[in-house]
Amino acid sequence: MTPRLVDIPxxxxxxxxxxxxxxxxxxxxxxxRMSPARTAGVGGPRSYLQCWDYFGELFxxxxxxxxxxxxVADKETDAPFGLVGLFYPPDWPEPEIAWTVFAHxxxxxIAHEAAIATRAHAYDTLGWTRLVNLIMPGxxxxxALARRLGAVHExxxxxxxxxxxxxxxxxSPGECA
Amino acid sequence: MTPVLAHTPxxxxxxxxxxxxxxxxxxxxxxxxxxxxxRFVRPGDYAEALSWRGFGHAIGHWVLxxxxxxxxxxxxxxxxxxxxxxxxxxxxxxxxxxxxxxxAAAEGKGYAAEAARAARAYAYDTLGWDTAVSYVAPExxxxxALAERLGAVxxxxxxxxxxxxxxxxRHPHPEAGK
Numbered sequence: 001m002t003p004r005l006v007d008i009p010x011x012x013x014x015x016x017x018x019x020x021x022x023x024x025x026x027x028x029x030x031x032x033r034m035s036p037a038r039t040a041g042v043g044g045p046r047s048y049l050q051c052w053d054y055f056g057e058l059f060x061x062x063x064x065x066x067x068x069x070x071x072v073a074d075k076e077t078d079a080p081f082g083l084v085g086l087f088y089p090p091d092w093p094e095p096e097i098a099w100t101v102f103a104h105x106x107x108x109x110i111a112h113e114a115a116i117a118t119r120a121h122a123y124d125t126l127g128w129t130r131l132v133n134l135i136m137p138g139x140x141x142x143x144a145l146a147r148r149l150g151a152v153h154e155x156x157x158x159x160x161x162x163x164x165x166x167x168x169x170x171x172s173p174g175e176c177a
Numbered sequence: 178m179t180p181v182l183a184h185t186p187x188x189x190x191x192x193x194x195x196x197x198x199x200x201x202x203x204x205x206x207x208x209x210x211x212x213x214x215x216r217f218v219r220p221g222d223y224a225e226a227l228s229w230r231g232f233g234h235a236i237g238h239w240v241l242x243x244x245x246x247x248x249x250x251x252x253x254x255x256x257x258x259x260x261x262x263x264x265x266x267x268x269x270x271x272x273x274x275x276x277x278x279x280x281a282a283a284e285g286k287g288y289a290a291e292a293a294r295a296a297r298a299y300a301y302d303t304l305g306w307d308t309a310v311s312y313v314a315p316e317x318x319x320x321x322a323l324a325e326r327l328g329a330v331x332x333x334x335x336x337x338x339x340x341x342x343x344x345x346x347r348h349p350h351p352e353a354g355k
Contacts, residue, residue: 001184001185001186002184002243003182003183003184003185003197003239003240003243003244003245004182004183004184004240005180005181005182005183005240006180006181006182006183006184007178007179007180007181008180009178020180021240022240023240023241023243026241048267048268049266049267049268051267052241052266052267052268053230053234053266053267055237055241056233056234056235056236056237056238056240056241056266057230057233057234057237058233058237059182059233059236059237059239059240059241060229060230060232060233060234060235060236060237061233062180063180063181063182063198063199063200063233063236064200064203064229064232064233064236066179066180066200067180068180089226089229089230090225090226090229091224091225091226160224160226
């Protein structure tokens, strides 16, 4: 009897499978989150212990909100490329599409492909009508991706710990169609 | 399709049901974290985001370790009154049996002892642990009394987790009570 999350939707795109996180995804996750180079745009590296806490919270988010972030895996091999999905902790102004790509997933358009699938899930399956991204001002890669998805820098949000975050407003369901 | 944490055990004692945490336990958890009762388990001032993440972590612990803190309920009433269970997050020096009672109304009835005994028996008999400790804040008189009532003894040589001062109580060996 191995405890795990069940009834997490699985999304498939051309190259990717977005699936529930499992314990074995921790190692690639913490490798990413402990890397100073990879985390410069999201507040810097975290300790091993913080990574464990954060990774645990991924599961709680699914249970507490009913939605959350998927592991973006290679459709053929199931190797994890990153973490993309819907993220709405209590200190966020509204739900966002959050994306994170591990080093070996970079530069392949993976975040873009997974973000489009996430946005479609939010609008078409969950019936949401609005979505944002919260992005640290210097995170040029995420800003570029937000732009590519059609999002616009709408306003700023003063996060109690992380400081100023830019709110990028995504296309509405009608504008995506 | 509602995501749930599945394939988790349920323990039953004379008066209690111990089950995995679920979304419906959030109000009781958060009320406890806002109260003075949380002073021994909360690193700083209350913030909803921290309380929420702590609850998320308690759920994730089940997935990452295969075991975790049970929510304690009274038979016939599914409302959470506390938590107890085997606990071993990253960075903990060794595996712990933890317990907490979340409201004054549920205190003084022996529920924590009943739940902690069930959690310890589960850790020993089902998970196969050969030892277990409980970390107790030095000023947490009620938990110190409970640890002693459970037969645990102070282990001055054992490491403590994190920076906060803690007394390490070591529980009797699995075979001791048999």
